[in-house]
Amino acid sequence: DVKVTQSSRYLVKRTGEKVFLECVQDMDHENMFWYRQDPGLGLRLIYFSYDVKMKEKGDIPEGYSVSREKKERFSLILESASTNQTSMYLCASRAHGTSGTGELFFGEGSRLTVL
Amino acid sequence: QKEVEQDPGPLSVPEGAIVSLNCTYSNSAFQYFMWYRQYSRKGPELLMYTYSSGNKEDGRFTAQVDKSSKYISLFIRDSQPSDSATYLCAMSGTGGFKTIFGAGTRLFVKA
Numbered sequence: 415d416v417k418v419t420q421s422s423r424y425l426v427k428r429t430g431e432k433v434f435l436e437c438v439q440d441m442d443h444e445n446m447f448w449y450r451q452d453p454g455l456g457l458r459l460i461y462f463s464y465d466v467k468m469k470e471k472g473d474i475p476e477g478y479s480v481s482r483e484k485k486e487r488f489s490l491i492l493e494s495a496s497t498n499q500t501s502m503y504l505c506a507s508r509a510h511g512t513s514g515t516g517e518l519f520f521g522e523g524s525r526l527t528v529l
Numbered sequence: 530q531k532e533v534e535q536d537p538g539p540l541s542v543p544e545g546a547i548v549s550l551n552c553t554y555s556n557s558a559f560q561y562f563m564w565y566r567q568y569s570r571k572g573p574e575l576l577m578y579t580y581s582s583g584n585k586e587d588g589r590f591t592a593q594v595d596k597s598s599k600y601i602s603l604f605i606r607d608s609q610p611s612d613s614a615t616y617l618c619a620m621s622g623t624g625g626f627k628t629i630f631g632a633g634t635r636l637f638v639k640a
Contacts, residue, residue: 454537457630504572518628520572
């Protein structure tokens, strides 16, 4: 059974804290993605990675960074959390070579609240 | 203007009803059209996938794409309470990495 695991389901942080969101996939997928999901706005792409140590900005990268040191792991970092980063964060993976055509496999999400 | 427009609902229907969910889009380069289903407190899962224009049927679900109108639809026949979820349309073009999502329509099917 394919799986994308987000280690933290619920987090509460204070403004200015550094936040790490971890995502691990067991499907040997090359492509990994971080989205945030907000009511009325749908899923918006923050960053993606098409290979180890490679990263590309998505549509809303400001205030975020990412790390992909191993193929199976893709981390989202909030250097200094702010209240407008309170959201649901979804990690996804996809097999290489399928570009825009392939199925995205999502984790269950990490709900972050910044106070 | 958003690239993909989707009415967020909520949409409430009785069990057994036919449900119609829709999205419009503005980018004519989109070639791949998808519907994801998301249950509460879960991540989205792919439900239907269509390439270019036309219809695709899978059990009680039918996906339609009209590229001339830039309009896609998902029909659910004989809706069940287990169909209660948020339905997200999604689309992408060839050669790119991005998948663009609609806002999602929340559906409630009452027993």
